[in-house]
Amino acid sequence: MTARPADPAPNPHATEAEVQAALTDNKLAQVLYHDWEAETYDDKWSISYDERCIEYARGRFDAVAGPQPLPYGRALELGCGTGFFLLNLMQGGIAERGSVTDLSPGMVKVALRNAEHLGLDVDGRVADAETIPYEDDTFDLVVGHAVLHHIPDVELALKECLRVLKPGGRFVFAGEPTTIGNFYARKLGQITWKATTEITKLPFLRGWRRPQEELDESSRAAALEAVVDLHTFDPAELEAIARSAGAVEVHAATEEFAAALWGWPVRTFEAAVPAEKLSVGYRMAQYRAWLGLSWVDENVLKHVVPRQFFYNAMITGVKPGANRK
Helix, strand or coil: CCCCCCCCCCCCCCHHHHHHCCCHHHHHHHHHHHHHHHCCCHHHHHCCHHHHHHHHHHHHHHHHHHHCCEEEEEEECCCCCCHHHHHHHHCCCEEEEEEEEEHHHHHHHHHHHHHHCCCCCCEEECCCCCCCCCCCCEEEEEEECCCCCHHHCCHHCCCHHHHHHHEEEEEEEEEEEEEEHHHCCCCHHHHHHHHHHHHHHHHHHHHHHHCCCHHHHHHHHHHEEEECCCCCEEEEHHHHHHHCCEEEEEEEEEEHHHHHHHHHHHHHHHCCHHHCCHHHHHHHHHHHHHHHHHHHHHCHHHHHHHHCCCEEEEEEEEECCCCCC
């Protein structure tokens, strides 16, 4: 049975006044931004709950955690968003039951709706990752995707993960921006956005221009994004934070160098033009290009490029105590 949160459905759009208030209140910014994104997030990031994303989520887990006895019994996702990571991991055989938490009521609502549609055993709560609302020794596994860089005190959040994990339980976080990777990705995104929005002002390309009100709304969302993205990570520093929190068997890995150099301009271009202009064939071509460049990253570049130059960081660690069997 899938539980639903008691929280009312949030307002999906923030006003200019709310955005201004959120610029100096990080927790408010987190709620506004992620409520804003909740209903369109899966489309924006091409998230699905089919074999493509099951394989992607399972691949991230295996890349950093290595071979594990499966399945885990009960798993928790912090900063669940729409449920992308945990729901696809559950479908991939990683965990039997799940719980999702997010500071955004809108995201929890969508995650539980997705879980119900998939027939997965998942409950959810609106919660702060720095004060996880579960008892000690509750979970066998804690996961998260693209969440640590939103949390003000990352070490405190990892301590909370270890508190709610059973002895021998593991946490796995993926999709975190490295410091160097974030620098070049943001620059590429900014250049692509400016170029696309300027070029589509030309009379013969106006059909490729999104309505001005949508572009203005994207600009307000971007202003909030600059507030909610608090950290970037050096892989070695991320390992040090996890050890300081009390984890053992700590390991960080990175991925996506050539794939990120290609992917960020592509994603930015797609966000700047009307969705109906992008055919299924175009999207499949971009996906195949990403797969090919990811293969180059994994089989060639990771052996010659220092890990801190890759865009995505992943981290895992274990709560001291009894080993899982």
